[in-house]
Amino acid sequence: MVRSLWSAATGMNAQQTNVDTIANNLANVNTTGFKAQQAEFKSLLYQDLNSVTTTANGDPKPTTSQVGLGVRTAALTQLFSQGSLLDNPSTSAFAISGNGFFSYHDADGNPVYTRNGDFIWAIGNEEGTELVLTTSDGNPILSTEGEEIRLEGGYISNRISVGSDGTIYYPDEDGVPQEVGFTIGLWQFQNPGGLERVGSTTWKVTAASGPAMNEAETDGIEKSIIRQGYLEGSNVNVATEMVNLIVAQRAYEMNSTAITTTDQMMQTANQLKR
Template structure:
């Protein structure tokens, strides 16, 4: 009975994490470039009560008697399926169609990655314009350098090709290529570490960033100007998952209540 109490308690703790994850998904349903998360579970160790050879008559028994010790959260996995394309009025807004990621330079000087293409223009000390994220982090080109252009360029003149060529139209209507937007892929994007401000950091699980510009055998992503990628959270699916998690939590609560009743009855036997 004590084992059942701890097993049910581990289930309640795990389902609480599942509910927290679902709530996080629902709260980010309108976050640009957000990728939904799912809680994965795994069984704890099994305890052997009887081996395959223990019977009353000493005969061989085909199966053993084992009981599980509960469950725990194994991981919270991000689902990097494509989000919907949402139209934007900004000429610096971009969405990725494919498996690529934008690269940005963080405040600490390290390179991070994001699917949030709601970019802005920042005026530098020398008057040049720099393509930055909504939080002011410079967007990098395919060579790892910030994307800059002259300060007298109007945002309405900015042009971005589907291949990622970033530039503007001069006074004669000719396209001036400034840089190629850096697009990167990962062998295991679910292994990326999620940070604040929609940034992702490279880990050993994700593998090194693969530059689409110079890495062979990669399916190139496309850049869509004046679009942003919406989150891939499906509200109906999340509500179903929430109901399932709540019912599982209640089931574990019932198991604790049943074990408590059994312990209460055991205490009454002496009387």
């Protein structure tokens, strides 16, 4: 009976993690570039109550009897399915169609990756003659060469256009778009599920994810497409998450009921001698 208490307790802890994960998904349903997570579980070791043996006469006994010792959270799987492309009036709004990631350097100078293309053209010098493509937090976005995208020469931000491959254009005197020498960088990973999440829409490279592969320099991978004037919405499906939440709540209640039942059985056993 004590074993049943511990098994039910592990189930309650696991379902609490499940509910927390679902709640985080629902809280970020409107977060640009957010990718949902899913809790995965695994059984703890099983205990043998009776092993396969034979009687004194050599007759086989019943098969092995085992009882589970509960469950634990094995992983929080990241789901990198494509989110919906949402129209946005900003000329510095970009959505990725495909498996690519934008990149910028964090405060420590290490590259991080994101699907959130809600960028701005920030003023890069005191004279106001330089534009820098940055995140909404002011982190400069990297080009295919791994450099910050800085446009000098008095460019007007709302006249800048970006091609589907990330090439940046600016119209000449005749209004014909001309390349300015920068292309927005995109990177892919062999196993994006192995990336380390460091923010709601930001990830770092790990040994599990493999190194970042520059789409402009890597052959044999499907290139992503950049859509100017769009943002990628969250890939959270509210209906699915609500169903998962109900299932998790019921599983939590069942484990709680198992603890209550075990307590009642122990109470009955203690009262037998009366």
